Amino acid sequence: MYEIVEGFLEAVRLIVTLDADVMGIAVRSIIISLTATILAGLIAVPLGAAIYFGTFPGRKSLINLIQTLYSLPTVVVGLLIFLLISRVGPFGFLRLLFTPTAMVIAQTVLVLPIMTGLTISALSGVDPVIRDTLRSLGATRLQFLVNVMKEARFALLAAVAIGFGRAISEVGAAILVGGNIMASSFASSTRVLTTAISLETSMGNISSSIALGIILLVIALAVNLVITTIQHR
């Protein structure tokens, strides 16, 4: 118990004094996961819309497959990306392994299914009356699409936020393709909140672990708060 209290106090000190190492790790986490979320969003929202509005054979099965991939294990994504970007892999020539870019790629792949699926759900949730109204008013295809998307914007934003929450809290892929590197320059380091927590805990630096844990928790809760605020509008 004593250890936890002491760790907690030290954690508060690290956070309040904006300890450079801790802040660097937190900022890196946010940058990497946010970049991944935005990339995934740029792919998932149009893709989800295309699937939702589209009519093609196998559409139902595709939606089912996407929903199955919600529970894509993070280490499996990590392994897959590792094999692709490792030097002997097909994209080895890009020398991406153990870089923040590799982590962005892995996290993008990781959250793509959930964001695509939630986009489809968001569009399904739009009141049919609105769709009928749009059609009866003679909206062009593009106008129809834009207006339905606009109607679903809060649910779409929630989809993006959920993707971000999944990206920033995963550790499996981050450690496999990032390698938990702490280098002298910010851009070459790949240590993020989750990988740092597992390292610090294994090294017995409980206070640093707790500090990083609190920050991760705050970020995750803030994201959740955003989602609920949006959904209660």
Add this chain to the structure above:
Amino acid sequence: MIRRTLFAVAALMVALILICGCTGTTTDQPPAEKQQLRIATTTSLYDTKLLDHLTPIFEKQYNAEVLIVSAGTGKALEYGQRGDVDVMMVHDRAREDTFLADGYGADRRVFAYNYFVLVGPGSDPAGVANMTPEAAFTAIREKGMAGDANVIFVSRGDASGTHSKEQAIWKAAGFNYTTQIKGSGDWYREAGTGMGATLEMANEKEAYTLSDIGTYLAYKGNLDLVTIVDEGEILLNVYSAMQINQEKFPDINSTVAKDWVNFLISDDVQKEIASFGVDRYGQPLFYAAKDDWAKIGVTEAEVKDPVA
């Protein structure tokens, strides 16, 4: 109106972060003349903070940036075979020899050595203090197999150099590792993780484990484990560094890799290695290999000749 303002703010934030994200990952590259060196290192060199101590010196001297991935020797060798790193720092002579013979590695140099220790709870439930390593291992197994719940051995279980050494000791004690040790009972547990974490686990379970002395000393402050056996020829632990063979992977950064290996065996750094940790732990964590090549059974060339 409020809604619209909120939206504008959110959009602005996203845009800002996008800009930050892009600049953070692209334009923030170190200047072209700064070379990146990727090292896969065994966990003990990392967990003891020896590399944290040496890399800034190297970075300044050679205008390079060192990226360190810490993994067990087995994983480090795997990274080397895939060409994902430029240099490996490992401690498993037999597997290094295979690695070199297969043409993956080149220019091995030995830069440090120390000893493995058997650590365990102060109560020493198996009563093996000061035995030979082989006898101690035998006694731990015997008590464990007999169902003495207090006798537990935690193995690294991750194909690391330490894990290799542990297997060598079992073998020297006359056991077949795969059939008689691994999975032979609840007394033998595999951690599957780095040295530091394994020590933490052994501490938590009041168990015995084999550790390199360096990591043990570095972690000693957080541990109740004590040294049980620290003498025996088999406990010698030799660290070496080698480049990944450029013939296999032409775009390996061999210049800076060569600089690193030569840096490790240079007189100044050998002194640094020998004195590292003395101020904190009252004894060195590593010994310099430079003058003790005969003692540790390697050739003189391997400790002294710079890589050409």
